Amino acid sequence: METTIQEVDGKLVATLSGEFDTAAAIDAEQALKPLLESSGRDLAIDCSELEYISSSGLRIFLNILKNARSSGNKVTLLGVNEVIRDVLELTGLVKLFELE
Amino acid sequence: MFSSGKVFSRIVRNKAGFGLAVVIFAALIVEGISLLQYGRLRKLVMQAAERQSMVELWTKTEIINHTLESAEATIHDHLWDLSRNLPYPDSMFSAARRLVETNPDIVGGFITFIPGYYPGKGELFEPYARKSGGTVKVSQIASADHDYTANPDYLKVLAEDRGHWTDPYHYVDESEMDLTTYSCPLKDGSGRTVGVCGIDIDLSWLGDTLNVYHSLPSSFTIVLTREGKPFAGPSGSRVAGQVVRLLHDGATVPPQAGSARAGMIAFRDSLSGDKALLYYASRKDEPQWQVAQVIFEKELYGNIRKNRFIDFLLTLIALTALFLMIERFARNEKRLRDAYVDQARIGNELHIARRIQEEMLPKKFPPFPDRTDVDIFGSLKPAREVGGDIFDFFIRDGKLFFVVGDVSGKGIPAAIVMAMIHSMFSLASASEDDPVKIVKAVNAEGCRNNSAGMFVTCFIGVLNLSSGRLRYCNAGHDRPLLVGCAVEELPANANLPVGVLPDVQFEGQECRIAPGTTVFLYTDGLTEAKDTSRRMFGKDRVIGILGRFISDPAAAAADIVSAADREVETFISGTEQEDDLTMLAIRYNGNAAREWEESIVLRNDLGQVKELNGFVKSVTGRLGIGKDEAARIRLAVEEVVVNVIEYAYPEGHDGEVQVDARPDGRSLVFTVTDSGRPFDPTKVPAPDTGQPAELRTPGGLGIFIARELMDSIEYARRDGKNVLTLRKDLRNGARHGVQHRV
Numbered sequence: 097m098e099t100t101i102q103e104v105d106g107k108l109v110a111t112l113s114g115e116f117d118t119a120a121a122i123d124a125e126q127a128l129k130p131l132l133e134s135s136g137r138d139l140a141i142d143c144s145e146l147e148y149i150s151s152s153g154l155r156i157f158l159n160i161l162k163n164a165r166s167s168g169n170k171v172t173l174l175g176v177n178e179v180i181r182d183v184l185e186l187t188g189l190v191k192l193f194e195l196e
Numbered sequence: 197m198f199s200s201g202k203v204f205s206r207i208v209r210n211k212a213g214f215g216l217a218v219v220i221f222a223a224l225i226v227e228g229i230s231l232l233q234y235g236r237l238r239k240l241v242m243q244a245a246e247r248q249s250m251v252e253l254w255t256k257t258e259i260i261n262h263t264l265e266s267a268e269a270t271i272h273d274h275l276w277d278l279s280r281n282l283p284y285p286d287s288m289f290s291a292a293r294r295l296v297e298t299n300p301d302i303v304g305g306f307i308t309f310i311p312g313y314y315p316g317k318g319e320l321f322e323p324y325a326r327k328s329g330g331t332v333k334v335s336q337i338a339s340a341d342h343d344y345t346a347n348p349d350y351l352k353v354l355a356e357d358r359g360h361w362t363d364p365y366h367y368v369d370e371s372e373m374d375l376t377t378y379s380c381p382l383k384d385g386s387g388r389t390v391g392v393c394g395i396d397i398d399l400s401w402l403g404d405t406l407n408v409y410h411s412l413p414s415s416f417t418i419v420l421t422r423e424g425k426p427f428a429g430p431s432g433s434r435v436a437g438q439v440v441r442l443l444h445d446g447a448t449v450p451p452q453a454g455s456a457r458a459g460m461i462a463f464r465d466s467l468s469g470d471k472a473l474l475y476y477a478s479r480k481d482e483p484q485w486q487v488a489q490v491i492f493e494k495e496l497y498g499n500i501r502k503n504r505f506i507d508f509l510l511t512l513i514a515l516t517a518l519f520l521m522i523e524r525f526a527r528n529e530k531r532l533r534d535a536y537v538d539q540a541r542i543g544n545e546l547h548i549a550r551r552i553q554e555e556m557l558p559k560k561f562p563p564f565p566d567r568t569d570v571d572i573f574g575s576l577k578p579a580r581e582v583g584g585d586i587f588d589f590f591i592r593d594g595k596l597f598f599v600v601g602d603v604s605g606k607g608i609p610a611a612i613v614m615a616m617i618h619s620m621f622s623l624a625s626a627s628e629d630d631p632v633k634i635v636k637a638v639n640a641e642g643c644r645n646n647s648a649g650m651f652v653t654c655f656i657g658v659l660n661l662s663s664g665r666l667r668y669c670n671a672g673h674d675r676p677l678l679v680g681c682a683v684e685e686l687p688a689n690a691n692l693p694v695g696v697l698p699d700v701q702f703e704g705q706e707c708r709i710a711p712g713t714t715v716f717l718y719t720d721g722l723t724e725a726k727d728t729s730r731r732m733f734g735k736d737r738v739i740g741i742l743g744r745f746i747s748d749p750a751a752a753a754a755d756i757v758s759a760a761d762r763e764v765e766t767f768i769s770g771t772e773q774e775d776d777l778t779m780l781a782i783r784y785n786g787n788a789a790r791e792w793e794e795s796i797v798l799r800n801d802l803g804q805v806k807e808l809n810g811f812v813k814s815v816t817g818r819l820g821i822g823k824d825e826a827a828r829i830r831l832a833v834e835e836v837v838v839n840v841i842e843y844a845y846p847e848g849h850d851g852e853v854q855v856d857a858r859p860d861g862r863s864l865v866f867t868v869t870d871s872g873r874p875f876d877p878t879k880v881p882a883p884d885t886g887q888p889a890e891l892r893t894p895g896g897l898g899i900f901i902a903r904e905l906m907d908s909i910e911y912a913r914r915d916g917k918n919v920l921t922l923r924k925d926l927r928n929g930a931r932h933g934v935q936h937r938v
Binding site for chain 1: 803804809824834884897901
């Protein structure tokens with residue numbers, strides 16, 4: 097999985113592409129550190145290029161969300177595909193994130 | 197069960213006792229009423245008898261009165277003629293004759309004159325006329341020997357100057373008779389008494405006449421003088437003697453002169469002790485004779501006593517009949533109640549029997565989820581609570597042993613035989629591969645102690661799952677149908693059913709079953725199922741249903757059986773299922789279905805997930821599974837395998853996890869095997885997906901996702917290994933998506 101992070105309109109946006117499987121999650125934890133440590137900004141994760149996410153990936157998403165919420169910010173997931181939406185719905189996480 | 201039967205029979209016995217008590221009570225009431233009626237009737241009969249006796253007494257007294265009065269009248273009629281003819285002494289003879297001739301009761305007539313009245317006739321003169329043998333003789337009978345002036349009656353008439361009746365007396369002359377004499381004064385024209393005129397009345401007839409008829413045959417009537425001396429009637433008998441004593445010896449006083457009296461005296465016959473009633477009445481005028489009549493109570497009440505006895509007997513018979521009816525009713529009710537209790541008990545036992553029977557039948561379908569070479573589905577619907585149908589199967593040494601049978605009859609007896617056949621099949625086929633020998637063993641057991649004469653048609657087959665060779669023995673059962681490229685009957689020659697003869701020969705047959713063929717076995721409950729018009733379902737319909745599954749690689753055994761089941765249900769709707777209905781479908785896929793199986797062995801390193809995903813991708817790609825569905829399968833397998841990699845082995849220990857993938861009919865099956873510590877991920881509780889973010893923990897999500905995305909995940913611990921079988925139904929895959937669940 098490839099990860100790029102940029103700032104758009106004051107938001108920190110992470111763009112993920114490929115497969116967020118368990119193996120990828122080990123690297124992603126490091127790559128997504130800016131989001132995990134960000135404070136005072138809304139966050140967005142662009143999933144439009146992401147094919148797949150495992151429970152390890154969801155765990156990282158959940159940690160990013162908890163961190164953002166502690167400073168009163170939102171996390172928006174952009175362009176999730178059907179399979180990822182299924183998993184978000186199955187796990188109830190769909191209610192915690194903003195989906196666009 | 198608490199002995200409700202006993203309790204009830206006691207109630208029933210009490211009921212019978214109650215019935216008896218009712219009958220006895222009724223008998224007492226009836227008897228009481230009868231007694232009251234008897235008493236009243238007795239009183240009525242008594243009153244009637246009293247009246248009757250009085251009437252009879254009066255009548256009899258009247259007869260006497262009439263006789264006496266007519267005699268008195270006769271003499272008084274002649275007195276004027278006599279006094280007119282006094283001057284002619286000889287005319288007195290003809291006067292005496294006239295006295296006798298004018299009244300048939302008068303047998304003698306006399307005229308006595310005071311001494312010396314006719315100087316020419318001597319001192320004493322008595323012309324006397326006497327009836328004898330139809331003629332009347334007249335003579336002068338006074339003499340020194342017959343000096344009437346000494347006769348007390350003569351003296352009495354003269355002294356009292358009025359008529360006088362003598363007491364009856366027995367007279368012996370030429371003949372014997374009972375007589376009474378009436379005398380009255382004879383006066384001349386100046387009123388001077390010149391003599392006594394009298395007549396003799398024969399009373400011999402009186403007793404007989406008065407006793408000619410009595411309303412009660414043993415009654416009798418006697419006539420007595422005022423003083424109680426009997427002179428007419430059966431005075432000689434013992435009872436008459438008692439009557440005479442009663443009327444004579446101070447029990448009654450003689451009647452007052454010039455007044456009548458009447459009465460009744462109850463007494464007992466001194467010898468027999470019978471109660472008797474004495475009715476008596478006296479004349480008012482002289483002679484104050486008494487008429488007595490005796491009746492016996494025995495005779496008086498005899499009839500009503502007899503009637504009462506008959507009534508009582510009739511009542512007793514009626515009540516006995518009533519009692520028998522009540523008792524019979526109670527017995528019937530007891531029988532009904534017993535039958536009901538029995539039925540309830542049998543119903544309860546049937547329920548248990550049914551559960552036992554259900555336990556005996558295969559009930560887990562698919563029975564061999566790991567196998568691709570054979571797919572089996574069976575169903576048994578008993579017509580009653582328990583049935584006599586049987587089916588069973590198991591795999592031993594790569595061979596499928598199966599049996600379908602139908603015990604003659606239904607209900608508990610059939611179920612018992614069915615259980616016996618079942619256990620014999622299990623026992624025999626545990627060590628024997630030849631279906632003929634299995635049938636023989638079942639038959640030998642079935643013939644032993646088979647006093648009920650029940651027999652079993654059955655089909656026993658042994659299918660070699662690798663070669664498709666089917667060996668079978670048909671003991672009088674319906675031939676199975678084969679569903680392959682067409683529907684055809686398995687050529688199975690019928691032997692005798694099991695349980696008929698112990699030494700009968702059974703012949704076996706064999707054939708080869710092509711992969712993709714379904715063997716469909718059934719009992720006649722299917723073909724002979726009847727609709728409301730009593731038409732049978734028939735084999736053609738069965739063949740028609742099976743025809744729908746010709747050359748269908750996806751046709752599962754369960755589909756065939758449930759299709760047939762639906763059709764039969766529709767067919768018989770509204771009627772009661774008459775016979776047990778059993779179907780068993782065995783689809784043989786052969787080894788062709790197991791065309792490939794892919795495996796990968798991974799180390800317990802999360803880095804291996806890349807290899808795993810590549811492996812799963814190639815499997816789903818091989819089966820042409822769509823991108824999204826493939827992603828879901830990949831995700832599920834990954835979560836399960838990651839769980840094993842992370843937790844199966846202790847930290848720092850190397851371990852392996854093997855993943856096998858194979859298609860199985862309509863499904864894709866993954867088997868994940870590891871040698872780590874026993875762990876059943878299917879037991880991990882599902883996370884609470886409704887919690888807010890702050891409370892959510894990431895744990896448990898992986899297994900949860902895998903369970904949700906696959907159709908089934910089964911865990912088994914085999915040979916010291918954890919074996920997880922993940923199954924994804926490919927037919928329903930698209931419809932099974934989670935977007936429809938939320």
